[in-house]
Amino acid sequence: xxxxxxxxxxxxxxxxxxxxxxxxxxxxxxxxxxxxxxxxxxxxxxxxxxxxxxxxxxxxxxxxxxxxxxxxxxxxxxxxxxxxxxxxxxxxxxxxxxxxxxxxxxxxxxxxxxxxxxxxxxxxxxxxxxxxxxxxxxxxxxxxxxxxxxxxxxxxxxxxxx
Amino acid sequence: xxxxxxxxxxxxxxxxxxxxxxxxxxxxxxxxxxxxxxxxxxxxxxxxxxxxxxxxxxxxxxxxxxxxxxxxxxxxxxxxxxxxxxxxxxxxxxxxxxxxxxxxxxxxxxxxxxxxxxxxxxxxxxxxxxxxxxxxxxxxxxxxxxxxxxxxxxxx
Numbered sequence: 001x002x003x004x005x006x007x008x009x010x011x012x013x014x015x016x017x018x019x020x021x022x023x024x025x026x027x028x029x030x031x032x033x034x035x036x037x038x039x040x041x042x043x044x045x046x047x048x049x050x051x052x053x054x055x056x057x058x059x060x061x062x063x064x065x066x067x068x069x070x071x072x073x074x075x076x077x078x079x080x081x082x083x084x085x086x087x088x089x090x091x092x093x094x095x096x097x098x099x100x101x102x103x104x105x106x107x108x109x110x111x112x113x114x115x116x117x118x119x120x121x122x123x124x125x126x127x128x129x130x131x132x133x134x135x136x137x138x139x140x141x142x143x144x145x146x147x148x149x150x151x152x153x154x155x156x157x158x159x160x161x162x
Numbered sequence: 163x164x165x166x167x168x169x170x171x172x173x174x175x176x177x178x179x180x181x182x183x184x185x186x187x188x189x190x191x192x193x194x195x196x197x198x199x200x201x202x203x204x205x206x207x208x209x210x211x212x213x214x215x216x217x218x219x220x221x222x223x224x225x226x227x228x229x230x231x232x233x234x235x236x237x238x239x240x241x242x243x244x245x246x247x248x249x250x251x252x253x254x255x256x257x258x259x260x261x262x263x264x265x266x267x268x269x270x271x272x273x274x275x276x277x278x279x280x281x282x283x284x285x286x287x288x289x290x291x292x293x294x295x296x297x298x299x300x301x302x303x304x305x306x307x308x309x310x311x312x313x314x315x316x317x318x
Contacts, residue, residue, distance in 0.1 A: 057300040063188075074179075078174070082175075
């Protein structure tokens with residue numbers, strides 16, 4: 001390797017490595033967003049199915065606030081466990097909200113008709129509006145936990161021009 | 163071997179499942195009303211005679227001695243024996259119910275006017291009845307099983 005080649009190698013290789021890293025991070029981010037969507041769909045479906053159980057007279061004496069708190073805590077814990085980014089947590093929360101809404105809509109539309117479901121669902125599904133916030137908090141906690149384990153920082157290193 | 167991070171993630175998900183099912187355990191730990199805590203008495207039984215026969219009306223008073231509110235949905239009334247004025251008895255199986263939809267606060271009471279709408283040609287001297295209360299959670303409590311003397315006159 002002559003001097004010119006060495007200079008070229010020194011100039012291009014870090015750039016290639018940085019590109020590969022960026023591509024790797026992007027793929028990692030996309031994978032995490034995909035898993036956040038899948039988790040959100042499953043979580044929302046499960047929460048919707050559980051919410052339908054609340055209508056059974058046996059549970060009528062349970063305060064509704066207890067169900068709301070339990071649902072919020074579940075979204076928070078699941079996003080903490082399965083996401084490592086605030087945006088992924090937010091996406092998971094939003095998808096969970098939509099999935100739960102559609103689960104309830106599907107059930108009520110099938111059982112009582114679309115008109116009744118459109119009237120009833122907005123009253124029954126106010127709690128889903130809080131899932132994105134729970135997802136954001138869960139994503140943030142998941143991020144902090146991941147940082148603590150790996151010792152890495154998710155914050156980009158800023159270059160300072162001197 | 164499962165890594166530490168996976169174990170902690172599994173722990174978070176198990177905790178989430180546990181939290182989700184916690185409200186469903188609430189009835190097991192909350193106040194339960196026993197049938198002895200709903201003291202029921204029947205007063206002012208009266209025959210109201212119409213063109214198709216007489217119907218039995220009465221006032222049912224329920225006192226809630228439990229430590230929590232009682233959400234009452236329905237009163238179920240089963241008449242299983244008639245005692246006629248000539249002291250002959252007749253076994254019957256007559257059922258009637260009345261929606262109440264009310265809450266009796268802890269220590270409070272309510273009085274419900276009840277009319278047994280199945281008409282009798284000849285009013286019996288007394289009837290043997292069972293009264294059950296259906297609570298909002300679907301549980302049924304038999305709160306009264308005894309005779310109601312229908313010849314008792316109301317004091318003016």
